[in-house]
Amino acid sequence: MDKNAIKKYAVWARNELIKRVSQKAQQFGIYPDKIVDVNSVNGEPLSEKQSEQRKALIEKIRYRGFETVIDEVAFTWFNRFTAIRFMEVNGYLPSHVRVFTDEENRFNPQIIAEAINLEFDILDIDKVYDLKNSNNDEELFQYLLIVQCNDLHKILPRMFEQINDYTELLIPDHLLRDESVINRMITDIPEDNWQDQVQIIGWLYQYYNTEPKDRVFANLKKNIKISKENIPAATQLFTPDWIVRYMVENSLGRLWTEGHEDEELKSEWKYYLDEAEQEEDVQAELSKIREEYRNLNPEDIRCIDPCMGSGHILAYMFDVLMQIYGTCGYNNRDAVESILENNLFGLDIDERAAQLAYFSVMMKARQYDKRFFNRRDENGNSTAPQPHVYAVRDSRGITSAPLHDMGISLSNEDCEKALKQTLQLIEEFKNASEFGSLLRVSADYDFDLLRRFAVPKGEESGEITLDIHGEIEVSRRLQEIFNIADILTQKYDVVVTNPPYMGSSGMNGTLSEFVKKYYPDSKSDLSTIFMEKCL
Numbered sequence: 001m002d003k004n005a006i007k008k009y010a011v012w013a014r015n016e017l018i019k020r021v022s023q024k025a026q027q028f029g030i031y032p033d034k035i036v037d038v039n040s041v042n043g044e045p046l047s048e049k050q051s052e053q054r055k056a057l058i059e060k061i062r063y064r065g066f067e068t069v070i071d072e073v074a075f076t077w078f079n080r081f082t083a084i085r086f087m088e089v090n091g092y093l094p095s096h097v098r099v100f101t102d103e104e105n106r107f108n109p110q111i112i113a114e115a116i117n118l119e120f121d122i123l124d125i126d127k128v129y130d131l132k133n134s135n136n137d138e139e140l141f142q143y144l145l146i147v148q149c150n151d152l153h154k155i156l157p158r159m160f161e162q163i164n165d166y167t168e169l170l171i172p173d174h175l176l177r178d179e180s181v182i183n184r185m186i187t188d189i190p191e192d193n194w195q196d197q198v199q200i201i202g203w204l205y206q207y208y209n210t211e212p213k214d215r216v217f218a219n220l221k222k223n224i225k226i227s228k229e230n231i232p233a234a235t236q237l238f239t240p241d242w243i244v245r246y247m248v249e250n251s252l253g254r255l256w257t258e259g260h261e262d263e264e265l266k267s268e269w270k271y272y273l274d275e276a277e278q279e280e281d282v283q284a285e286l287s288k289i290r291e292e293y294r295n296l297n298p299e300d301i302r303c304i305d306p307c308m309g310s311g312h313i314l315a316y317m318f319d320v321l322m323q324i325y326g327t328c329g330y331n332n333r334d335a336v337e338s339i340l341e342n343n344l345f346g347l348d349i350d351e352r353a354a355q356l357a358y359f360s361v362m363m364k365a366r367q368y369d370k371r372f373f374n375r376r377d378e379n380g381n382s383t384a385p386q387p388h389v390y391a392v393r394d395s396r397g398i399t400s401a402p403l404h405d406m407g408i409s410l411s412n413e414d415c416e417k418a419l420k421q422t423l424q425l426i427e428e429f430k431n432a433s434e435f436g437s438l439l440r441v442s443a444d445y446d447f448d449l450l451r452r453f454a455v456p457k458g459e460e461s462g463e464i465t466l467d468i469h470g471e472i473e474v475s476r477r478l479q480e481i482f483n484i485a486d487i488l489t490q491k492y493d494v495v496v497t498n499p500p501y502m503g504s505s506g507m508n509g510t511l512s513e514f515v516k517k518y519y520p521d522s523k524s525d526l527s528t529i530f531m532e533k534c535l
Contacts, residue, residue: 001193001197001200010207011207011211014208016181016184018070019415020173020174023173024170025070028053028054028271029059032067046090051305053168053169054166069458070170076167076205077167077181081158081182085186085194089191094151095148099144099145101186105191105198107186112144118147120151128143128144137176144166146173149163150162151309155382156358156362157386158358159355175218198315199363202309204312210341216242216369232239238311243498244313247496248317248320249271250271251477252324256293256301260293264326269320289394298321298328298343299342301303301493302345302490303492304495304496305496306347306533307348308346308443309350309353310353310360311356311359311360311361313497317496318365321339332476333371337385343519345490346387347484347488349392350438351393354389365384391433393429394433394434395425402474402475403473404425406471414453415453417446418449421445423453425441426481428441431510432484433509434511437530438441439532440518443489445485446485451482456471497534499534500526501525501526502526
């Protein structure tokens with residue numbers, strides 16, 4: 001893997017995308033320091049949809065700031081471009097049509113040549129013909145990219161959220177030019193760097209954050225504390241492959257082989273270390289532990305990376321688990337399903353990284369089960385299992401009003417109990433996006449009851465209801481909080497992570513106060529705090 005080429009590209013691509021997205025915003029009268037009225041763009045009047053998207057963008061910028069929103073949109077497109085590139089190189093796109101290149105890996109998008117033959121559900125074929133007839137390949141390519149992303153939402157919902165908001169409005173222009181972000185991705189990074197090497201996604205992400213990370217450390221020298229938003233940039237380090245293998249083979253691998261002796265399996269693990277000779281009394285204790293391990297089945301092993309970043313450790317855990325399942329006679333399809341449902345768990349405070357970790361795990365599933373994305377119910381909806389991989393989000397903005405329209409299928413007693421527990425969880429998750437896996441969650445929640453409670457009125461029966469109090473959005477957020485809280489209250493057989501490193505001098509007031517209260521013995525650095533938490 002050519003990491004120099006990957007770094008050079010990622011650093012350049014970040015600045016290029018931010019510039020292009022900013023220029024697109026300015027076409028719609030939105031500048032860093034002002035907003036002006038516009039009725040048309042490039043001589044074309046704004047459509048009703050564009051006007052609504054522009055309005056949503058302005059509201060978001062007023063709430064979060066121009067620079068933050070532009071940065072988020074730029075990274076969203078970077079994320080999607082790299083994911084599509086990985087999938088097309090490895091033949092994972094359900095359409096089997098390359099989006100950026102032709103079969104010879106030239107920057108000659110096959111999706112344009114095949115545009116009228118594409119079978120996407122949401123494709124407006126009349127629009128395709130119009131753009132084809134007017135030789136408007138730039139706009140056609142933009143449109144097909146958006147359609148492709150929305151189609152991928154069906155199989156990768158947490159990577160490709162449907163694009164119908166201002167993200168679509170700010171898709172970069174000139175993507176077919178020689179110096180575009182897509183063309184440079186193809187020409188700067190050798191194709192074999194993408195082939196069955198999902199860790200390239202993690203390296204791209206780390207290098208994309210090079211300049212933000214440098215700014216954070218420069219500010220630290222000026223005694224500027226690390227803000228909540230900058231904790232990921234300041235603390236994330238991509239773990240080299242050999243270190244990941246060493247950790248996983250000597251934790252998950254050892255757990256299994258100490259109860260199921262298998263020299264052939266151990267021989268596949270380059271970094272596995274056999275147990276050193278022990279004192280007699282120690283050996284006796286180890287024998288008792290190994291006896292317990294003999295009763296362990298593959299589906300019983302629970303593994304977590306509580307600071308998963310872009311998922312490199314989870315991806316290799318997936319590989320080792322597949323080997324373990326294989327020794328027990330499982331076929332690939334059943335092993336993949338069981339791993340996603342029973343074995344792997346991951347958390348991170350960074351939504352971007354969590355999205356990539358989710359993608360990495362799903363790509364592993366597709367690698368081992370070629371028909372993984374073809375799993376469908378009778379209505380054509382995907383039934384592919386989703387991994388227990390999440391960004392730890394806080395509960396800010398969730399009010400009690402929508403909760404009164406939930407729990408209609410429960411008894412009054414259960415509903416009252418669920419409401420009380422939900423309000424307690426909302427309080428505990430107020431600063432969750434800053435504390436991440438360090439968050440202390442009460443262990444007495446009935447998560448099955450909570451999941452049945454947080455269902456909007458009418459959804460259980462399939463009725464279409466007006467989202468008057470925002471209960472549909474609140475339900476979605478609550479279900480995710482329940483999943484994260486459930487993960488945080490469980491025990492695990494294997495915990496493997498590369499923890500964040502941040503001394504107490506860099507912590508902001510909220511984080512500093514939290515660790516002093518809950519981790520007084522290890523409060524001097526996030527890495528030591530996480531060691532305590534992992535134990």
